[in-house]
Amino acid sequence: MRKKSASGVIASLRGSTYGLSKRLFRQAIGGRVKTVYASLLRSLRPCSRNGASWRAEVGRVRSLAFLSCPAWRFNAVSHLDIHDGFRSEHKFFRSLLGSIGGMMPRWSVAAGAIVMAMGLMGCVAQTHPQDLFQLQEESLRNRAMQTRVFETKDEAELLSASAAVLQDLGFQIEESVREVGFLRAAKERSAREYGQDISRFGIFVLSTGLIFVQQPPIIIAVDLHQKIAATLVTRPINADATRQEVRVVFYRVVWKGDGSAGNQSIAPGEQRMEMLRDPVMYQTFFAKLSKAVFLEPFAL
Amino acid sequence: MRHRVVETLIAWVVVAITFGCTPPQPTPDLLAPTDAQMKIRSIQTHSFDVKDRQTAMRGVIAALQDLGFIIERANESLGLITAARFAEPNFYDIVGISVTIRSETDGRTTIRANAIYNNKPIEDPKVYQNFFATLERSLFVVKQ
Numbered sequence: 001m002r003k004k005s006a007s008g009v010i011a012s013l014r015g016s017t018y019g020l021s022k023r024l025f026r027q028a029i030g031g032r033v034k035t036v037y038a039s040l041l042r043s044l045r046p047c048s049r050n051g052a053s054w055r056a057e058v059g060r061v062r063s064l065a066f067l068s069c070p071a072w073r074f075n076a077v078s079h080l081d082i083h084d085g086f087r088s089e090h091k092f093f094r095s096l097l098g099s100i101g102g103m104m105p106r107w108s109v110a111a112g113a114i115v116m117a118m119g120l121m122g123c124v125a126q127t128h129p130q131d132l133f134q135l136q137e138e139s140l141r142n143r144a145m146q147t148r149v150f151e152t153k154d155e156a157e158l159l160s161a162s163a164a165v166l167q168d169l170g171f172q173i174e175e176s177v178r179e180v181g182f183l184r185a186a187k188e189r190s191a192r193e194y195g196q197d198i199s200r201f202g203i204f205v206l207s208t209g210l211i212f213v214q215q216p217p218i219i220i221a222v223d224l225h226q227k228i229a230a231t232l233v234t235r236p237i238n239a240d241a242t243r244q245e246v247r248v249v250f251y252r253v254v255w256k257g258d259g260s261a262g263n264q265s266i267a268p269g270e271q272r273m274e275m276l277r278d279p280v281m282y283q284t285f286f287a288k289l290s291k292a293v294f295l296e297p298f299a300l
Numbered sequence: 301m302r303h304r305v306v307e308t309l310i311a312w313v314v315v316a317i318t319f320g321c322t323p324p325q326p327t328p329d330l331l332a333p334t335d336a337q338m339k340i341r342s343i344q345t346h347s348f349d350v351k352d353r354q355t356a357m358r359g360v361i362a363a364l365q366d367l368g369f370i371i372e373r374a375n376e377s378l379g380l381i382t383a384a385r386f387a388e389p390n391f392y393d394i395v396g397i398s399v400t401i402r403s404e405t406d407g408r409t410t411i412r413a414n415a416i417y418n419n420k421p422i423e424d425p426k427v428y429q430n431f432f433a434t435l436e437r438s439l440f441v442v443k444q
Contacts, residue, residue: 132395133430139366179376180357231371235358247365273386
């Protein structure tokens with residue numbers, strides 16, 4: 001379980017490290033050539049979404065935001081805690097860099113930031129679209145985790161039972177197509193975590209030393225809000241349709257609050273998305289579903 | 301001397317006006333299909349030996365889910381499926397795909413897929429080859 005979450009952690013870490021170099025850069029430059037640097041970065045990595053304002057993002061997210069994650073905090077906790085550990089570590093790194101920035105001449109920080117940004121850009125793995133349409137090693141594993149088979153003829157019953165389970169878990173059903181056995185549901189919940197607030201305070205206290213070099217203390221952005229989403233598909237897997245397969249996929253979108261680094265404020269609404277690949281979450285869902293349809297499911 | 305300056309000015313103004321006033325004339329074949337369009341369409345289209353459109357739709361959904369896509373929308377009567385996924389490992393880029401499924405009279409089904417990578421259409425034939433290969437496998441499993 002830990003291992004699986006790690007891939008998500010790395011992904012979010014990578015993304016945020018990129019944001020870090022951006023922010024540091026912005027801070028070093030003093031915000032004057034903000035537009036130039038922004039367009040420069042964009043031209044170098046046209047696909048990055050990090051750090052863009054929520055308003056700019058909203059259209060794109062809407063396409064995916066219909067899905068939302070669980071109020072099963074108890075399930076999600078283990079998953080989220082791992083992230084949190086990593087995140088606070090790298091936030092500390094960010095504050096450390098920020099305080100160095102306060103002590104060195106601005107031009108040297110700017111130069112350093114450029115070098116760092118270049119290095120980081122080289123390091124961020126860019127997936128080629130052609131790889132995305134190929135089955136990967138973990139595709140099979142994910143499929144096994146997300147799929148259960150039920151011995152029933154009644155597909156409509158299975159679908160409505162699935163809808164009921166999703167409702168029990170606090171989801172709102174957003175779309176349903178009976179003919180192809182498709183359901184889409186979402187829910188919005190708070191994404192506040194104590195760990196993040198504590199590290200925010202800790203970094204604020206640690207960085208108060210910056211006022212001696214006429215820099216305001218650093219306030220890091222914490223996760224505020226999340227949307228957890230599920231798509232569910234049922235389909236018969238043999239010719240006379242006596243066996244039905246149910247496949248469910250969960251993912252979430254997280255919105256961050258505001259903060260500031262140096263003289264530059266970080267606008268609220270920066271967002272991050274991730275697939276939820278915690279097996280426990282899927283096991284819980286299927287346990288509830290099998291109770292609802294009085295059937296014993298079996299894995300593929 | 302003064303005359304010269306005025307003349308030059310007038311000449312420039314005339315040039316500017318002429319350029320500003322002539323809109324580019326649309327050619328008659330503006331909306332005519334180009335070779336590139338036809339090529340992309342043939343890359344994006346594939347015909348399968350499946351009679352039932354619903355079976356084909358379920359096969360497409362299963363293939364997309366196997367590829368890690370999130371199904372956004374499915375419309376049975378139009379035979380339309382929209383899906384998206386993050387370009388993992390980075391979660392800031394999005395790959396979107398819309399698939400249309402149409403039954404042909406000869407008992408075959410034509411499937412057309414359009415994929416975009418962050419708002420830019422994907423025109424690489426290899427991408428579509430990979431997609432149809434996965435789809436073929438998925439449809440084959442359904443038939444059994």
